[in-house]
Amino acid sequence: MKTQEFEFKGFVGNGFAFLFLNLILTALSVASFFLGDVLGAMAYILGVVGLVLTFFIWAGVKQLEPNEARVMVFFGEYKGTFRRTGFYWVNPFLEAKKVSLRARNLNVEPIKVNDKVGNPILIGLVLVWRLKDTYKALFEIDSQTMASKSNEAGASVAGRMKAFEDFVRVQSDAALRQVAGLYAYDNNEGGENELTLRNGGEEVNEQLVQKLNERLAMAGMEVMEARINYLAYAPEIAAVMLRRQQASAIISAREKIVEGAVSMVKMALDRLDTDEIVELDEEKKAAMVSNLLVVLCADEPAQPVINSGTLNH
Structure with missing residues (x-):
């Protein structure tokens, strides 16, 4: 047979x-x-x-x-x-x-899944698919029964294609959950070079197409293109993750500020010593370094203080 x-x-x-x-x-x-x-x-x-x-x-x-x-x-x-x-x-x-053998669009509504590190996220995709093997589509899956349920006539091309679309939708949901579980939402938990859902781009989309075609091959259908079109943290953790991102941004900014402040303090001390403007002992250098770092790293403008004493004992 x-x-x-x-x-x-x-x-x-x-x-x-x-x-x-x-x-x-x-x-x-x-x-x-x-x-x-x-x-x-x-x-x-x-x-x-x-x-x-x-x-x-x-x-x-x-x-x-x-x-x-x-x-x-x-x-x-x-x-x-x-x-x-x-x-x-x-x-x-x-x-x-x-x-019909023509290409069709399918917009999969966002679903809630857990990413690689367990964070609940909302993710959706849009894909382009078409019928490739008519024998598998009609006889390997129960598409004709599904068509009869979705269409009273059951034998119309619209009813059959609606049944095929329902099959693609269910398999797309499963493939999307599988791919989303392979990557973290962002690189907060991993290294800077780790592939994530946010920065994966074409690589994540290619992985999604591969998983979809593996699942739809049994039904004689082919996914020509698939792309993630919606990605966000789930509402229950969105506010917490926003504060975390803000804190991460503040820490990164502070690191740059401190790095620049230390460089400026070193330059100031070297310049004072080279030009022999003033001679400072270790205690005075420590006080100067402290004051300069406070001035350069503070969020508020520094308040000038006039020192009426002398630098020499």
Whole structure:
């Protein structure tokens, strides 16, 4: 038993030729009823048979637009997938299930997950997907039952595609949770060079596409692109994380200020010693260093104090 998609090899006729034939057959069938009084009962029989054949021909007329396909099923047996665009005629006893091969967008609403270090975050994504293997899509997953539940007709292309979209949505949720658990939200807990959800960019998106394609391969679907479009801390820790980020920014700024202040104090002492402006002992140098650091590192402007004493004992 074949378990993968293959091209339909059955008879495919020109749709316009069969349409023209059907119009002629319809006209002849109707005319035979009017000739019944002349030709007898045989004319009526031929007319009925002709009308039955017209319905048979009409049932086999199909059309297909670009990036669409029909899955041919003969009394439950898969006969192949027909992808040729145009107007054609096939055996009416073949059930031609129509599906779309066009790319579709899916916007996955933000979900709450835990990142690598356990912080609850909200993360969402948008992806572009399409149907790749029609056999797997229709027969490897229960898409037809799902289509019947989402659409009363159940056999419409809209119902089938809605069922496929629901399958992609569920698998996208699972893949997003898996990828989000591999990375921290930010590098607060790790090194500066650690890949995170915030700075991962294309690498995280590629990982997401890979995980999605692994999950959707069983259903004959392909993700062409996936991107994280929403990322934030969960509301219960958002305020705490904001204060933490502010504290981290303040500490970084203080480090720069202290580094610059120490450099300026050293430069001042070296300049005083080189130019022999004043001679300071260790105690005076310590006092000067303390005063300069207070002035340079303080948030408030320094208040000048006039020293009326002398630098020498």
